[in-house]
Amino acid sequence: MEMASSAKWFAVALVFITVILLRVIRGRRMAAAPASEKPPPPVVNGFTLLGLLPRLLTMDLRTKINCLHDKYGSVFTVSPFGLTNVTFLIGPEVQSHFFQGLESEINHGNLLEFLVPMFGQEIGQGVDAATRTEQSRFYLDALKQSKLRRHLDPMLQEVESYFGKWGLEGEVDLKHEFEELLMLISSRCLLGKEVREKMFDEFYKLFRDVENGLNMISVFFPYIPIPANRRRDKARLKLIELLSGTVRSRKSSPSVEEDVLQRLIDSKYKDGRSTTETEVAGMIIALIFGGKHTSSLASTWTGACLLTHPKFLAAASQEQKEIMMKYEEKIEYDALLEMNTLHNCIKEALRLNPPTTMLVRKALKHFTVRTRQGQEYGIPKGHTLASPIIQNNYLPYIYKDPEVYDPDRFGPIRQEDVVGGKFSYTSFGGGRHFCSGDAYAYMQVKVIWSHLLNNFDLKLLSPYPKTDWSKLIPEPQGNMMVSYKRRQLLG
Numbered sequence: 001m002e003m004a005s006s007a008k009w010f011a012v013a014l015v016f017i018t019v020i021l022l023r024v025i026r027g028r029r030m031a032a033a034p035a036s037e038k039p040p041p042p043v044v045n046g047f048t049l050l051g052l053l054p055r056l057l058t059m060d061l062r063t064k065i066n067c068l069h070d071k072y073g074s075v076f077t078v079s080p081f082g083l084t085n086v087t088f089l090i091g092p093e094v095q096s097h098f099f100q101g102l103e104s105e106i107n108h109g110n111l112l113e114f115l116v117p118m119f120g121q122e123i124g125q126g127v128d129a130a131t132r133t134e135q136s137r138f139y140l141d142a143l144k145q146s147k148l149r150r151h152l153d154p155m156l157q158e159v160e161s162y163f164g165k166w167g168l169e170g171e172v173d174l175k176h177e178f179e180e181l182l183m184l185i186s187s188r189c190l191l192g193k194e195v196r197e198k199m200f201d202e203f204y205k206l207f208r209d210v211e212n213g214l215n216m217i218s219v220f221f222p223y224i225p226i227p228a229n230r231r232r233d234k235a236r237l238k239l240i241e242l243l244s245g246t247v248r249s250r251k252s253s254p255s256v257e258e259d260v261l262q263r264l265i266d267s268k269y270k271d272g273r274s275t276t277e278t279e280v281a282g283m284i285i286a287l288i289f290g291g292k293h294t295s296s297l298a299s300t301w302t303g304a305c306l307l308t309h310p311k312f313l314a315a316a317s318q319e320q321k322e323i324m325m326k327y328e329e330k331i332e333y334d335a336l337l338e339m340n341t342l343h344n345c346i347k348e349a350l351r352l353n354p355p356t357t358m359l360v361r362k363a364l365k366h367f368t369v370r371t372r373q374g375q376e377y378g379i380p381k382g383h384t385l386a387s388p389i390i391q392n393n394y395l396p397y398i399y400k401d402p403e404v405y406d407p408d409r410f411g412p413i414r415q416e417d418v419v420g421g422k423f424s425y426t427s428f429g430g431g432r433h434f435c436s437g438d439a440y441a442y443m444q445v446k447v448i449w450s451h452l453l454n455n456f457d458l459k460l461l462s463p464y465p466k467t468d469w470s471k472l473i474p475e476p477q478g479n480m481m482v483s484y485k486r487r488q489l490l491g
């Protein structure tokens with residue numbers, strides 16, 4: 001009996017030792033892997049995360065990432081109990097594959113799946129990679145610099161008419177004002193006159209329901225039947241129906257409009273196929289979604305920064321005076337291109353407060369990165385990759401006194417982002433998926449701020465806003481109350 005029991009324990013021990021030995025041998029083999037296989041990045045595992053939790057819980061997103069950056073360096077993998085592996089890439093030196101790698105080696109994977117129920121199955125993440133790439137080309141083509149001039153007059157009309165409704169003096173919540181105004185500009189320049197003139201209210205209401213479908217829950221569970229998702233699905237169907245009707249009547253009309261909707265209608269795939277009504281409808285919803293809120297936040301943060309920095313407010317106002325004199329009080333497209341001070345004021349507001357705080361990708365193939373200190377790491381296939389713009393924009397070896405609002409850092413003397421090298425400034429992304437609407441965005445924010453600087457004396461009544469990190473796209477917390485006094489009546 002005793003003999004049988006000993007034999008049993010001996011067999012168990014043997015199996016156990018064999019398993020251990022096999023693991024050690026496999027580990028040695030991996031350690032002796034070819035020289036091209038660099039070590040993986042340091043890992044922040046579940047236990048470490050639990051240890052850090054009390055501190056992390058009290059921090060905002062940027063401080064959290066900063067804390068991990070300080071401790072683990074510019075490349076590290078957050079791996080909570082092996083559930084997932086998210087590798088953070090911080091600083092321009094380690095971004096080139098992230099931004100420029102082939103789509104077949106690094107792409108958005110299913111990380112943006114939550115956009116499918118917002119824009120439909122026919123575009124973006126709902127279609128195969130080749131079709132998606134062609135649709136990105138349509139966006140780029142519709143929004144490229146050479147096509148922007150024609151948007152200036154409608155944009156100016158919207159801005160003048162909006163601020164024309166302000167009194168001689170008063171108080172407003174600038175954040176709210178910009179949200180409304182950007183929706184009007186977007187519907188006019190992107191969607192066109194049919195929607196702007198005849199069905200703006202209906203469009204706005206439906207669009208808001210689609211937009212509000214994006215929340216912390218829907219990002220992870222885009223299809224669960226919570227009320228916000230149900231409202232989103234209903235609104236999207238109605239929106240697609242409404243916009244498809246507009247596309248249909250445009251297609252059958254001999255007159256050709258000059259807005260972005262028309263460009264998407266006229267776009268053709270490489271095989272000669274025209275875009276369908278639902279594709280155009282989905283693409284235009286996606287464009288408005290990508291451009292409206294980001295530009296409204298850019299306008300708000302620019303206001304918050306300018307109105308708390310008299311030196312730069314004075315410089316931007318002086319530039320307006322000179323340009324208005326040169327162009328005889330009329331804003332022309334070329335005049336906008338000459339507003340370098342205002343441009344840098346907006347760019348700096350977006351460095352400090354990028355609306356998209358973090359970019360993500362999926363590694364479909366193993367790749368290597370080399371840090372600024374010369375350390376090389378192999379990033380395994382399958383990892384989720386995160387490029388935190390909110391941390392990259394604050395690196396002190398790129399930006400002097402990174403916490404300070406200083407638009408001069410982008411001026412001709414310092415050019416800190418140029419000196420810092422490619423991917424030093426990524427508020428608009430970079431490389432393959434660089435924002436298609438950056439020039440359009442600058443144009444509308446400049447038209448707005450040029451008008452305000454030329455026509456009003458403004459004072460910030462609220463304190464400089466804190467960032468509301470509870471929002472998926474962080475925004476200034478609460479209202480941003482401003483008092484205005486009209487300098488001259490509009491002619």
Ligand code: HEM
Pocket residue numbers: 136139143287288290291292294295298350354355356359360426427428429430432433434435436437438440441
């Ligand atoms: C201040 C305003 C804006 C900011 C900060 C911004 C930021 C960004 C960023 C960071 C990306 C890269 C996403 C990634 O790599 O995953 C992006 C992509 C994109 N943006 Fe913008 N954006 C702005 C305005 C606009 C506007 C006004 C439009 C259109 C009207 C637009 C259309 C797009 C499109 C279509 C893409 C996808 C490009 C692609 O994947 O090929 N954006 N934007």
